[in-house]
Amino acid sequence: MNDIDRACAAFRTLLTEQQARVAGMTAERVDYTKKATVTIGLVDGDGIGPIIMEQAVRVLEVLLADEIARGSIALRRIRGLTIENRLACNQAVPDDVLDEILACDVLLKGPTTTPMGGGLESANVKLRRALDLYANVRPVTIPEQGIDWTFFRENTEGEYALGSRGVELPGMAVDFKVTTDPGTRRIARAAFDYARRNGKTRVTVVTKANILKKTDGKFTALCHEVAADYPEITVDDYYIDIMAANLVNERVRGQFQVLLLPNLYGDIITDEAAQLRGGGQRQHRRPLRHVRGHPRLGPAHDRARHGRLRQPPEHPARRGHAAAAHWPRGCGRPARGGARCLPGRHHRPAGRRDLRRLRRWDPETALKHTAARPSGRAAESVCIRFLAQRCVSTRNGK
Secondary structure (H helix, E strand, C coil), rough: CCHHHHHHHHHHHHHHHHHHHHHHCCCCCCCCCHHCCCCCCEHHHHHHHHHHHHEEEEEHHHHHHHHHHHEEEEEECCCCHHHHHHHHHCCCCCCHHHHHHHHCEEEECCCCCCCCCCCCHHHHHHHHHHCCEEEEEEEEEEEECCCEEEEEEEEECCCCCCCCCEEECCEEEECCCEHHHHHHHHHHHHHHHHHCCCCCCCEEEECCCCCCCCEEEEEEHHHHHCCCCCCCCCEEEHHHCCCCCCHHCCCCCCHCCEEEEEEHHHHHHHHHHHHHCCCHHHCCCCEEECCCEEECCCCCCCCCCCCCCCCCCHHHHHHHCCHHHHHHCCCCEEHHHHHHHCCCCCCCCHHHHHHHEEEEEHHHHHHCCEECCCCECCHHHHHHHHHHHHCCCCCCCC
């Protein structure tokens, strides 16, 4: 069998699997008020996940103290969704971990690492597919700028569904994208139902249907078919590149209300939208219960009190001029006695004030000024990762 025959066989397998997935799609609705006990699975994940989960559990135990005491809610710890265990098992979500997750009603999960390259799929993508978590609902609100957007991102199809299942030939690699009728209809109906319930008058479909005529063309056409059942709501279309520009165009961005997108575009465009209010990690999400086969929105909470979060000041070097007074000691300005430190070296260990400054810089600048110290001791890898990602604080450089 030559390379093309092997690629065709792999593609046939993918098509067969996707047809089986479509046949198995359900719209099962779960009424948790009728369950004697609702089980919440707690998955630490890896990296900073265990730290986050430890505090999240403390909050849950306070907020749900009465329900836990009555036995109407049970918290269940689920171990094993670490990068080490997933690599050892060569599974995005090990089978035993997935069985424990499926036994729960609600899942609270910490972040998980996805290695770059290789064949290990994202744990998040695997869970979305296994639990059929098709609706990712992300609100972004900046009242003082007239922004009140709600993004409905399809979560189980598109490029992500088959992103790790592509084929590779000598000098060539091919990945696949899938769009199905039932998958598109249900995310479209979720978006229009939300718009109707919340008094929204406009739903905007975002694709690249002028280029991807089969998949994105189908997504657009099906969304308009669903829109026919909601005559009071206006539906329009934008290409993803134009929408990316419009979200930063102050003259037009306030007119958008509900945005409906396929998987990849939804991932990218919501990160851009979140940055407008203060960064991807500060994006406010409306309470959403992912129920197998059906997204359930909790009561809409008042987000008017959330203003724009203050951005950290931009480093002067990124504005085209230097200001050594804003740099950590020893980084490009004379040290005591007139001696000048070598670039990338400190004449004393970095303190908390320096680390706070470094967190405002881009990763390359941060790494440049923490590469080594005069004693020759290389910066800790954890410290480098912290400075590059700018996500957690450290103590004494550890």
